[in-house]
Amino acid sequence: MASRPGTSQAGTSIQVTTNFYRLQRSPVNNVTVYAISFTPEVESGNRSLISAIISKGSSEIKKQIGEFIKAGNVIFSKIAKADYFSTRVVLKNNAEYIVLITPVTTITGENVNSYRMYANSVLKKMLTALDLKQVTIMPKFYDPRETEKIQHLKLEIWRGYTATFSHHLQDMLLNIDFSSKIIRDTTALECIEEIRANSRNQNLENNLNNEMKGMIVMAKYGNFKCYKIEQVLINENPTNSFLGREGPITYLNYYKKQYNLEIKNPRQPLLVPYDKNGPSKIKLIPEFCVLTGLTDEMRKDFRAMNEIAEFTRLAPNKRLQESNKLATNLVNNPKCREISNEFCMQINSSPIQVNAIRLPQESVRVGPNQSDMINIDSRGGFNLRSSILSPVAIENWLVLTTDRDASNRDRLIKTLVNKGGQLGIRFGQAVQMNYQPRSLKDIIRTLNQSQGGRPIPQIALIVLSPNDKRGYDEIKEACALTSGIPTQCLKANNLNNPKKFDSIMSKLVVQMAAKTGSAAWQVAPTQGLPQKTMVIGIDVFHDTVHRAKSVLGFVASIHPAFTSYFNTTRIHNRVGEEIGGHVGDCFREALNAFFEATKKKFLPEVVIVYRDGVGDSQIEAARNYEVQAMKRILVDYQGYNPQIVYVLVNKKTNAKFYVQGQKGIDNPPSGTVINSVVIPENQSFYLISHVVTQGMASPSLYRIIHNDGNIDLMIVAKLAFKLCFMYYNWTGGIKVPAPTMMAHKLAYIVGQSVHATHVEALKTLPWFY
Template identity: 30%
Template structure:
C-alpha cells in the first residue's frame, strides 16, 4: 500500500457533517498531502457556555496551522451515487413525502389512545407502554424542546453540473456563486440541496473557480418534507451552531479550548465540551445535550517513545508498539484525531511522498513550507493510521502518515486509570453534580439564544430553543428485598455491602481441597490471608480448611504456569498471590487454568492484602468470589416467574490487536437466577450481530432441560452491545433465527420470547427535583414517556446508587415480545436482575446476565483467547 502524507479529496462519508454555508475561500489548491482545516477558535461568545463549570483557564494556545491529512488526488464521482441517492426522494401527491401505510396506522393509533407500539411488521402490537407501578416523582432531564414554526418545511433539490464536476469543493463554489438566489440558509452535500423555501426549476450560469470556464448549474425540485421528517438536517445545523459559538471540533464532538483545565502534576489537560443530538421522541422533536470532556496528554508521542527507549534500550520497538498502537492521537495543528494502526520504523520525516503534480516532497519541507512548522527530530519513525474512505461506490483504505513530534495521545492508559491520585485529579473536572450540570446546559441554551449568528442559523429554518429543560413524570419503584441465608436484607441506597458479610450465603461451598501459590518472599502475606479466611469465612457460612501451600522461587510466568499445571489439576480452586500486577502473567495463568485444566482460580494482588485498614473487607469479598467460582450462591431476590430462562449476551472487540471478536451467552438454570450456564463463541473482527448465538441458545435449552426436566415456557434475553443503527437488523435477523431454533431443539416447541436491547453508552441524564433542588434520582427510578422513542417500546431505568457526579440511566428497548407481559412486569424484573450480580453487593447499571456476559467476553477476548473448559460452564469462574 502506498503511503501518503494526507490528501485533499472530499469524503462522501462526511458530506452532511462538514457542510458550511460560507463560500469557499479563493486560495491555491494545496498539494495532495494537505487538507485545509479551520483554525482553532479563540475566546469569544463560546466562553459563556461553561460559566457554571469551575474550570481553570488554559494558557493561550499557539496559532493553529493546516493539517497533513486525507488522501491525494481523489475526484469524487457523484453521479455514480446519484441514482441511489435520488431513489430516496420519492414524491407523493402534492409534493409531500410518501409514508408507509403501516407507519401511518401506528402513528394514528398512538395519537388517538396516547399509546405507542413497535414497528415490528406482523408482530407489531399496540398497547399502552407506560407503566403505573411505583411512586410518582418530579424530574427533569437534559432534553430541550426544539420549537418549529408552523408551516416550515424542507425543500429538496437535485443539483446537476454541465459539464460534469466531480470535486466537492468546486461543486459548492459553483453553486454558492448564486447565494442571492438560493438564500443564506442551505445545506448542500454535493448531490442534494436542502432549502427552507421553494425555488422554481432553474439553470444558473457559473464560472469555474480555476479556469473561469462556463458551467451550467441545474436545480431540479424533488420533494417537500416536513421539518420533523428531516432530522439529519438538525444535527448538521447544530454542528454549525457549535462553530458559531467558537468551539473546537475534535473527532465528532466540540470543545472549548479556551476553557481547558491543566493538570501539570500528571501532564494532562481536560477540555470541556458538549455532545448534541436532535431526534423525534414521543413528546416531539427535542435536542439532547450533555457535557463532554476530553482528556489530553501534554506529552507528545515522541516524548513517550524517548522515555521507553531510555527504560528498555534492548527491546524498545516492541514496547513502543504496545504503548502506542491501537490508541487515538490528536494532532493539535488541525485538532483531528487518528487511530494508530502501525509504526513504520523505515520512514522518517526525511522520507518523501508524491505531492502536487507528482512532485516528490519530504515531510520536513512540506511542513516547513506549507505551515511554518520545523520538525526538530529528523530521525523519528512515522505513525501510520489507516482510514477507510468512500471512493465512488467502493470503500478504499488509505494510509496516513503522522509525525510523532506533532501527535498527542488522548485518553488514559490502564496504568494511569489505576493511579488513584491521578483519577481523583481528573474527576474534579469530569464528575459534575446534577445542579452544576443542569446549570451548564442552560448556559449553552442561553449562549445559542444570545449569539446573533447561532440564533440566526436556527431562525432561518424556522426553529428556536426553549429556555428550560423539560420536566418528566418519573416513577420510583419499591426497594428490593435481598434474600440471604436465614432472612432478608433491605437497603434504600441499593448497597448492602456492609450487611452481606454478616450473614450466611444461601448456598455455601466449603474450601476443603484448595491450593495457594505465592513467591517465597510473600509467605507472611499468604499466612495472614489464610488466617483471616479461617476467621471470617464461618460468619458467612463458608468453612475454610488449610490449603496446600506452594512457595515459588521467583515470579516468572513459566514458574507460575509450571506450578499450576503440577498442583492445580485436582484442586477445588487455586488461589494465586501476585507480587505485582502484570497483564501478561495474569493472561498466561488464566489460559492454563480456564482452558487447559478447567480449574477455577482466584488471583490476588499482594498490595491489597497489605492494607491493614481494608484487609478484612478484602478477604471477605475474596471468599464470596471464590464461593461463586465454585458454583455456590450468595443471595437472591424474589422473582415471581415460573419456568422461565433469562439470558444475557455481549460481544468483546479487541480495540488494539483487532483479533477475533468474542461473543458471550449466559443463561439461567433455576427460578432464583442463582445458577448460570456460560458459553462463548468466536467471530470475525468487528462483527456484532452474532449468528452463533443461535447455537448457544440451543445448548442453553438442552442444559435447562437437563437440570429441570422440562423446557422453559418463557425466554427473556437481554442483548447488550447493539446501537440504534442495528436495531432493525437485529430484529429482522437474530429473532427469526432464535424462533427457528426452538423447533429444532424439540418439535413443536414454541416458547414465549422477549428480547430487550440494553444500551449503556447514552447521553440521557435524569435529574430528580426535591425541594426545588436537583439531585440524582434514587435507584428504581423509571422514565417511560416524553423522551422515549416513537416507534419502539422502551424505558430508562436508574438501578445504581451514585455518590459523586451525575448518574447515567440505562436505556432498554423491547425489540420483541410474544409473552404479552405487562410493561410494569418487564420493568420490575429488569430492576430485580440488577441486584443479582455477585461481584457487587448492590444494584448495578445492567441486569446481572448482561454483566456476566460482559465479564466472560472480556476475559476470553483479552486474556485467554480460547474457549473455556466445559468443566467450568456451569460456574461463574470469570468473576
Template identity: 20%
Template structure:
C-alpha cells in the first residue's frame, strides 16, 4: 500500500511525490496460509497439490528462518505490529562486487544532551532561526561551556556534553537582511534540557541486540552532519543545492536547475547520494521572467501588448510566494502575494498625507522613473487592507528560490539531460561533494565523535537470473529468456490474444488521412499477426480533425458508433507530437493488447505452478498508491488507487479501482471497500480490514484460500545508486547489471529489506528500488522473496522490458494518475470518494469521481 516512508499509514516523506512513478510504493502480496516450519522439511511440502519437480526456488522458500530467537515476531493478534526480522541472506545468483554511494560512519561515545528551543515571536524560516542561534551563541559563549551545539533550525539543539544551565532565557537582537524593512529585530529564546541521549542503545541496535530503533540518537547525529552543509548551501528538505556542485543550467521559461546532493544518516550506513537536479527561479528581472514564462518574444523591439486574462491567471499561480528585490531605493525585499487585475497605469494608492496618487506618478516623482510597461499589471505584496504595488520592471527575483510548479515538457527534457550522467561521472561528482563538505575534518562532527569515511563503500552483491517468459504455443518462439532486462517478441505470439470487434481512428496530427489509415492498417496487421482477434475494418474511416476540436470530435465519434449499434472497444487517437518521435505498430500492439483484456505473456513458472506460496492456492496480488496534486495546488483531491490481479496463477491481468479523497490525505480512506470488492470479484470471499493492525487482510471465508495477513513490501524513493566493479579491470565502474540484488552491509541491521536493480537504465545511472517487508506470515526466505519480486518486474504489460518496480505498484500509480484527469476535467471539482460514501466520520462531505465505464472497468484501461 502506498504510504510515505515507513510503516503502513504513517508518514516519515510527496508525489507524492509524489509524484513519478514517483513516489513510495507498498505492494500487498497475498498467498495461502504459511506452511508449518520445522527443522527438516521435505520437498513435497512445497506444493501438496503439484506433482511437478521441485525447483531451486521452491526448495529455498522452505528453509526455516534464521532470525535470532530473542527477536521473534509477536503473534498475529498482537496490536504491537513489528516488521519481520531478516530470515537469512540470499545466495541465489552470480556473485559480484558493487560500489554504493554510501559513506560508512564510525561513532565514538559522547555524553549527548538534547535541549528544547523556543523562539518568540515564532519564526517559520529555518534560516532565520539558525541566524538567531548563531548570534545567541556568539554573545553568550560562557553559557555553552566552550561547546558548539548542533541546531536543526526548529526545536532541537544538541550538545556533546552538558551546557552551563538546564534552563535559561536569552534576548537576541538580530538584523535580518532578508526582511524588507531591514530593521533590527528582537527575539526571546528559551533553551531547556529535554533529555540525555544514550549512545549504548544505538550500539546494541547495530549489534542486533535490541529491536527498537534509537531514533533520538540518530536524529542528533543526523543534525550534526547537516550543520555544515546547511551553512554553505540552499536547503530543500533533505537535499542541499549550491553553485559549487556543477553550476546552474537554464532550462527555459525563466527557470534554471541547480545540482545538489541528498544526505541522510541511517542505521549502519551514512547514506549520502547525489540528488537529481532540481528547479529554481532564475534570479532575473521579473519583467524578463514574465516574457520568458509566457513566451512573448523580445518586447524591446515593439510596444508590449496587454496581457490576457489567461496570462494573468498563469502569472498569479507562478509568482505567488516568490521573493523579489526592488531595484530602486534601498533595494528592499518583498514577497509577492498576488498580481493586480488592472494595469499599473490605473492603480491608485493613498499616500501618508491622505492624498490619492497613481503608481506611475509616484515612481516618476520620487525615483525619476518613467514606467515603460505601465499597461501591464503590477506585483502586489502585503495584505488586501494595505497593499504594496511593485511595477514588474522594477523587481528582481531573489536567488535560491525553489520552483515548485509543474515543469513543461521542454523543461523536463532539459532537466533530464542535466541529471542523466554515466556512473563514472556521477561517482566523480559524489567524490567532489565529499571533498567540498570535507566530512573527515568537520570540527563539529569530531566534537560529537563522528568519523566519516570519505571513500565509497564496496559491497558484495548477486545478479539474479531472469525468468522464462511463456508465449503462445503457435508462435516460432514459445518461451523467451530475456537478456539484459529486455527481449524481442517478433517471433512469438501473445499468450492470450484479446478480441477487438469495433474500433475506429481519429487523427489530430499533421499526417494526412492516407498516412493515418496506413498506420492503422499496419497496427491491425501487427495485432493479428501477434495473436489478437482484431476486426480489420474500422467502424468508420479515419477522421482527420484540427487539434483544437478534440472534445467535439470525440463526442461525434461516440454518437456515430452508437447510431450503428457498434459500441467502441478501442479508439485510436493520433495526436500531434512536438518531440517528433514515432510510435511503431509493434510497440503500440502490446499496449492495445493489455487495455483490451489480453495477456502478452506469463511467467512459465507461474502457469506450471512452480512459484512457492504464490501458485499453491488461488492468490491475489494487490498494488496500491496515493498520488497528490502538484505543488501549488491547495484544494485538489488526492487520488487513491488499488489494483488486484484477476488471472491466477498467471497474475498478469489487474483490475483497477480509484477513489478521490481529502487533499493530501496519505491513508487510503476507502481501502476496506476497494479490497473487499476485488476479492468478491475473484470468487466471493469476504474480507474484514482492521486499520489498527496496518490494514491486514483477514478472510472469513476460505472458499478462496487467500493469505491470512500476507506480506507487504514497499519501494522507497531511494537515493542509493550502485556501480558494478569489473573484476578484471580494477576500479572501473559501470551501471549495475539487471537483476543485481543487495541485502548486506548497507541494509537494515535486523529487518527484512533489500535493494534490487530489476531494470536496464536507458540513460544515466539507474537507481535501485529499496524493498522493505512490513509483514509476513508466509515465512519467505530471502531468496524466494527477492526472486519473486525480480520475476514480477518482467510481467509489465506496456513493453518488452523489465521495469524498476513491481508492476502492481506501477499499475496502481498509473490508475491514480489517469483518475486525476477525470477529477480535473470537471469544473469546480472538490474531493470525492469512489463509492459516494463519506470518506470518514467528521470529514467534509465529498462527491464521487465519474464512474468508470462498464466497457473498460474489467480491463487494464489505465495501462
C-alpha cells in the first residue's frame, strides 16, 4: 500500500502558518436546498431576470421558509419543508411568473458540492455587508474605498481579497489571500479614438477588433464589473434601443434612469463582452468603461514595474496581516456576525498552522566527473563556471542580422565562442549573413539545404527587432514545419545593453547548446525509483483571444538522468478542449523514442506524468480518459506493463504559507512540502520549489489521481523538486517540474506561431526554448 501523507521520513519538520481558516460552527445537517423553476420558463443563464423575479417575490418566499440565500438556480434555508410551494410574481413591465420552489436535499458533510456552494453563498453575503465588490466571476472582492493612485502612470490599484470555501480532507476551510487589480485611467472610448486616429482611413472596424479583442475593461458604475471585449460594433451606438424589463429603451435613457449617468458621446460604438454561453445580450458603453492591466510599455519600464510592485507584491508579513484582517472582520463586524448567526457559519479568525517537511537542498552535477557538483545557493540558484555535463560541439552555425545590426555581429560571435569555451562547448566558425525582413522566412525554410557548398547548420541565430512578432512567428513556423533546423532568436536591443549583455550571452549559449543536443547538468537520482523511469510533462494551450484551436504539448524523458526529451504536439479540433484525447498516441511515440534512445535495450519500468492545466471539474475526465488512453496503448506491447503514476500540477493556487524567520514572518524555504490538513485529498501535496526576492513564493499543488505502482507520495514530491532544477533555460528552481514547463512552452509556441505539429527532426531537441 502507498503510505499516507507525512509518513515518509524525507526531510526535516518545520511549522508553517497557512492562509486557511476553520469553521467553528458549520451548517451541516441544518440547511435545506430548494430548486427553483419558473412558468413561463426562464433560461438558466438569464441571471438578471432570475434575480429580479426572486427579489420581487422574496417576502412571500420568506413566509414559507424564512431567511434564505439564492445561489444560481437554488435556494438555501434553515427551514425544511416536506413539499414544494409556489408564489406568483408580477414585474414592473407586467410580466407574470409563477415560481415553483421544491426541496431537493439537505446539506450534509458528505454532500460536499452543496455544502461548498452554501458556504460560499453565505460568505459572499458577509463580504457584501463589508461593502466589498466582486468585480469578476472569480471569488475576488475589492474595496473601492481602498485604492492607491500612481498619478504619473495614470494607474489606480484596487486592493482586496480572494476569499473562498473549499473542501480539504475532512473539513470545509476558508482560504483568504490578498488580491490587487490594476485599473488604468484610460476609458475604452479614448482607446477607440486613438486607434481611429492611427487608422488613416484604413478598415477601422478590423483595426478596432484586432487591437481591442481580449482586452479586460471595468464598468465604472453599479457593481464595477469587469468584462472581456469580444467585439466592437461601429455600426451601433447609444441611440439604439434594446428590450428592457419594461419594454424597448435606448441606451441613453437606460443609463440615465438606471445609474443617473449622462452619455456625452451619443455616436460612440458599442462593446460586446465575451460570454462563454454564446452571443452576449449585454452591450457596453466605451465612455463608462476603463481599461485594466498594464500596457506593454509599462511592462518594459523597470522603474514603473518596481513602483507598481510596492502595491501588488506584498511582503509575507504584510500579506498575512491582510488575510488576518479580513478574517477578523468576518468574525467581529456586527453585520457579518448577524449573518453568521443566522446561517450557522462562524469562522475562527486564527490561521491554521501545520507541520511541513523541508526536503534536503539539491545540488546539480556538471562536467564529466561524478565529483563535479554545484550546490544550490540561498537564492535558489547556481552559477555555471566550468564545463557543462555533456557538451556537443557546434561546428556549423549561422548568424543572421539585418544591415542595421551587422556592426554588432563580430562582438556577438566572439562573446558566444568565449562563453562556449568556458563551458566546454566548442564553436566552429560561424557563417554570417545579412537578411531583409521580407526574405527571412524563405532563408529559414531552406536551412536544411546545402548552400554554395556550405554544410547544413546545426542551428541558426537570428537577431530580430524587439517587437517583431511577425518575424518571430515566421521563423518558428519555417523551422518547425519545413527545415527542421533549430533556431535561436535574440532581440537586437540586447546587443546594446551593457548592464545585461554578459548575463544574456551566458544564458544564450546554454540555450543554443541544449538545442543542438548538449546536456547542461543533471540532478542526483531519486531514492526509491528505478533507474528505468520515464517522466512526462503535459499541458494544453488555449488561445482565448483569437479562439484558435487548442494545442496539446507532450514532453517525455528518453534518458535515465532526465537530460534529454522527446516532444510532440496535437491540435485539438474543438476550441477550448482541455482533456487530451491524443495522450495515448503521444505516449506510444514517446515509448518508441525511449526504446530507440536506449539502443533498443529496455523500456521504462515506471512512468510518472506531471500534467498541468486541469481544473477541479475535469479531474475525473483526466482519470477516465487520459490515464486509460495510456493503459490501452500498453496492450500493443505484449507482456510490458510499467507502473504509471499520474499527477496533476496546479501552479495557480491561492494557498500561501509562512514561516517565522530571523526577521519575522517570511517565505518558507525552497523544498517545503505541505501534505496535511489543508490539502484537498490524501494523495496530494503543496510544494514550494523556487525562491523569490520580492513578495510571496506561491506553492504549486500536486494531486496524484492514479498510482497503480503504489509509489510513495514523498517519492513523487522529491522527484518533482529535483525536476524543478532541470529546466535548462534557468539556473535555479522553477515553480513546476521541467517536463511540465517544457510542455507548456511547446504548446504555447505551436499555438501562437506554428499552428501544426512539427517535423520529426525536432522531436528530440528542445527547439521551443
